[in-house]
Structures are given as structure tokens and as C-alpha cells.
Amino acid sequence: MTFQQRRRRPAEEAPSQAHGPDANPMDVAREMALRILTLRDHSRQELGDKLLAKGVPEDVCGEMLDRFEDVGLLNDQNFAEQWTRSRRNSRKLSRMAVRRELQTKGVDRDVIDQTLEGIGHDDEVQLATELAQKKWRQVKSLPREVAYRRLAGALARKGYSSAVVGQVVRDVMDEGSDDSLGDEFE
Template structure:
């Protein structure tokens, strides 16, 4: 079973109370992992929960802190930076897809330390360089910059980090 999908038993029966069913769906979803309000709205809509019931329950879940887009965005950014090495640009796109408001995403992404972002880029380049030992320097540079671009790093930062790391790599191989 995928971690995204709870069991299909969503509680709908002929005489089921839509609010009880919606509450069960929300709690099931939130027990799997944190989700944005829009993700939960979409899930409830797919399960045929009336929109007014969904809105009322989601508002209540926000009041008690079970649904918090800012906390969700912070956790998402931290996790994706750690696991995938993504830069702010890529993270902004992912947060938008998750339904996080642009203002919330901007506020959370403003907390990302540029120094940490550069360090993450360097780590990605160093890791990838280990598998590129025999390649021409221009080919390696092009591939490394492309990798960083796909992860959302700006061209300026990508080129600077790659040039620096390729220079350090050249110094290491000349010293051997």
C-alpha cells in the first residue's frame, strides 16, 4: 500500500453522516503525514464530501492546529532540502503544487539560509563528481550545472559552485 492512500474504507454507507465520514478521512490522511489544506480539500472532494461540510471541518482543524499550512511548508522545505538537496526555486514550485499560498511559501522560503543552500549545492556536486572521474572537464561541468539547475539552483550559483569544485578536484588530482 502506498503511504499516500489510506484504506478505501472511507465510511460511506447509505445512512452515513457526511461530517463523521469527512472527519474520519481527515484524521486518516493526517495520521499518514502532514498535508496542506488544499490537499485535504482535494481528498474530501474526491470522496464526495459536500463542500460546506469540508470547509467547516477544515476550518475547525485549522483552529485546533491539526491543519497548518505554514508548519506544513516549513517541514516540507526542511525535508526536501535534506533528502533531495532542492533549492528555493524548486521548493517554491513544489509548495505551489501542494496548494500552499504564495505568501506563506515566500515567508517560509525567506528563512532558508543562502549559505546552507550553497553548501547543499557543493555537497551535491562533490557527490556527483565521484562518478565523473574520467570525463572531460567541460562535459563534467555541463552535467553538473544541469543537475543543479534541475534542483532549482540559480545559474550564477550553479556555475560558481561547479567552477570552484572542479578547481578543487583538479588541485587534488595534481597533488596525487
């Protein structure tokens, strides 16, 4: 018996195989959706796209998604809030980068706006500063202009505006150069 055979249990088989050709499409779709949602929350569009890609008929998919919303298993507002918290905490993404990600996941513009309305300029500067300080430790030994480019590039890739990038990089580099001078005289 191979490793894959030992790992795979009958309950882990694809629903269409487990239920056979006479299975109720709604039951199969529900099983697939529940399995997908056990990994992480999804937006309605994201879950629908995954189910359609697995061959769930469009009418069954729509009906099942409506039912999941009715019972609270699928909620784009909750998904957007959790996604925003997660991406800002773990990846230090800017408000605009999170907005783009939520849009690609099919979250409604009004839901996105409501989710992101509490994130202000000061929050962006604070998060960008945390990221820049971490990156500064890696680049502080480089020539100043190279270090500036690397810090600015790291922040820009996370979606921060040029105004935030310029302010944060200058502040972090000025603080970092002050710290290094202080270390030499201690």
C-alpha cells in the same frame, strides 16, 4: 484466503463502506482526513482536494477543514516549514524549487515567503556544493566539458540559479582536479 484478504481488516475499509449510506458525512470526512494526515502533513488545499476527489461534499469539506485548523491538526505554516526542511535535506532542492512545490500544494504566498526568508545565497551555495561534490565522484573521470555539463544539469534540475550553478561547478571541479593531482604524488 488471499494475501490481500488477510491484510485488509475491517477498520481499513473505506469510511463510506464502514458506515453505510446513512453515515454522517462529517464523520466520514473526518475519518478520511485523519487517515490521510497519518501518512504525512498536508496543506489545507492539498487535503481539501483529496477529500473532494473522494466524494466529500464541498460544504462538509470546508467545515471540516476549518475545524481541523481550529484544533491545530492542519496548519499551512507548520506544513511549509516541515516540507522545506525535508526537501532541502533529502533532495537538496533550491529555494526556488521548494517555492514551486509549496505553490502547487496551495500554500499562501505570504506563508511561503515567511518560510523561505531565512534561506540566503550562502545557504544555497552550500547545499548546491554538497550536491555537486556527490555528483562529482560519478563524473570526474569524464572529459572536463562533459563533467561540467552533467554537474550543471544536475544543479539546474534542482532549481539553482545559473549564477550559483556556475560558481559551484567551477569550485567543485577545481577542488576535484586538485585532489586528484595530490593523490597521484602521495
